Amino acid sequence: MNGSKAGSVYSTGEPLLVDDVLEDDSAYGRGDADWRSLMVAPLVSGQQTFGAIMVGHQVPALYGVRELRIVEIAATHIANAIYRMIEEDREQSQYRAAVEALAAAVDARDPYTHTHSRRVSDLAGRLAASLEMPDRVVEQVRLAGLLHDIGKIGIPDRVLTKPGRLDAEERLIMMSHAEMGARIVDSSPTLGHLTRMIRHHHEWFDGRGYPDGLRGDEIPIEAMILGISDALETMTSNRIYRAALSVEQARQELISGRGSQFHPDTVDAMLELIDNDPVVRQMVTEESGAPQDTSMLSPLRISDVVDLRVLTRIASEIGTLTEIDTFLDHVHKIVREELDLADVAIWLYDEDGRQFRLAAGEIELPVPNQLEASASVIHGSHVTSNTAVILSRGQSSGIADRTAIFPMYVEDSLVGLIELVLRQPGQVDGRDVDLLQAIAAPVASTVRVAQLHDAAKRAATIDGLTGVLNHRAFYDELDSHMKHLGEDEAVSLLIVDVIGLKAINDNYGHLTGDAVLKTIANALVSRLRTVTSSPGSEASSRRFASSLDAPIDRIISRLEEPVPCEVEDGTILERPPCALRLGQSVSGDTRVAELVARADSLLYRRIRPTSR
Secondary structure, three states: OOOOOHHHHHHHOOOEEOOOOHHOOOOOOHHOOOEEEEEEEEEEOOOOOEEEEEEEEEOOOOOHHHHHOOOOHHHHHHHHHHHHHHHHHHHHHHHHHHHHHHHHHOOOHHHHHHHHHHHHHHHHHHHHHOOOOOOHHHHHHHHHHOOOOHHHHHHOOHHHHHOOOOOHHHHHHHHHHHHHHHHHHHHHOOHHHHHOOOOOOOOOOOOOOOOOOOOOOOHHHHHHHHHHOOOOOOOOOOOOEEEOOOHHHHHHHHHHHEEEEEEEHHHHHHHHHHOOHHHHHHHOOOOOOOOOOOOHHHOOOHHHHHHHHHHHHHHOOOOOOOHHHHHHHHHHHHHHHHHOEEEEEEEEEEEEOOOEEEEOOOOOOOOOOOOOEEOOEEOOOOOOOOOOEEEEOOOOHOOOOHEEEEEEEEEEEEEEEEEEEOOOEEEEEEHHEEEEHHHHHHHHHHHHHHHHHHHHHHHEEEOOOOOOEOOOHHHHHHHHHHHHHOOOOOOOEEEEEEEEEEHHHHHHHHHHHHHHHHHHHHHHHHHHOOEOOOOOOHHHHOOOOOEEEOHHHHHHHHHHOOOOOOEEEEEHHHHHHHOEEEEEEOOOOOOHOOOOOOOOHHHHHOOOOOOO
């Protein structure tokens, strides 16, 4: 880092070109150098520097600025790839940690089974790998192993921890956990691909299993892997109703179930693992199921179930709503109902205005313009300090010690912020950090999809030149207003004619005519703001659905005032051919087409054809 060319480039972020290393007094280790020409560029992605790339050759003065620029471009691509891989690893770690936490929440209800899901996951992963399944599938099997009993969250304690055998009713309740678990994971877009494995891990190869009575190849092989791993772990662990079986007894049970309960291939592969894999051998011989002192276990908190409920409820909202603010209102409501916080504020980032707007929240808060690393103390978080991005407002805000802010990114693009408003200053519950980290990514992705949906919807309704509603959208909007009029309400329709537009096109060109139309459209929107009682009514969309605070004659007079238009450099037209004339009609028991025709007719009477 100190003294080398790479260290200098890493520290400064500036690329470097050296014509001859041997003649450069500042070159580190130049006496042993094989290279004479040297190019060094930093590996930078966003605000993070990962290292440097060095290119060299034995020939001196071989490289120039052009070659250095190529190396800089390559370095940018490499750094972005590194960043994406690091982020993917971090997200995968957080994802895995969240899944493990959910599995632990189930297992911890019974001190006899507190590591059951983790051990099933390990067994199933090793079995899938031994069957030469792709790495991606092996990882999915491991995750499904962690969550295969997630449906037991809904099983009553009297059934789940009963010391004796279950009666018929209790057995039916217990059997429902496979179907219930499948519904839970299916509601999550990140876990949905595990649904069939979890639903069918209690199916039997001969069709006598549950919940669907599938048989043979109808059962996903991954589910069969989970089933035999679950059975082996259960047999070799102590339970409240019986002691663990020996390894030899468990082997005989697997052999007896070959072709009936278990897929023959999974039995053969599992017996091979028991005999030859020392890790598997140890897993099925150690007394993993012995009762533990519950004080030594991570305590099961109601918050574990709360986290699952929050994630499940938010997951159920994703994909069902395309209106951004409605979706975020639902997210806000869910988090506020479940967590002990003063409030949760969700801010969306406006890239054009480079500022945040409040999309959901109850407490009035200033816009978070100055953000810095949070100084809040975090207790009990699964997210390590070097991966958690937690911000707070600047100390001058007066509420910096009461908020923790989580940025929402889609790739490298900032979508918005989720801000926790604490009841007491200074301390953030680690559970809230973990939960908000898990929520931020899917919420950000949903917001971005909704933003793209809104942009596409606007593009379909807005005229690209003037920014006002296009022909089809205008008629749809007018028709909608007229259908929802009250008994004492009416729509006043004004048709605007630009006098002399043809002359402008003929004398100055059609591009100038387009610019004039844009100027006039903006002027009309600005003038409408001054005569409506709701000045901010969706001005960006050029829609105004509000009551008028001036007589219609005064509005017409205001709108007909000339609009100064620039037609050439320094040439401004303030009078015709840049004049406006309006035709008016008021709705009664008329249809849209009749309303437009009447306004157009009145406009025609006001202006002679020669003037038009």
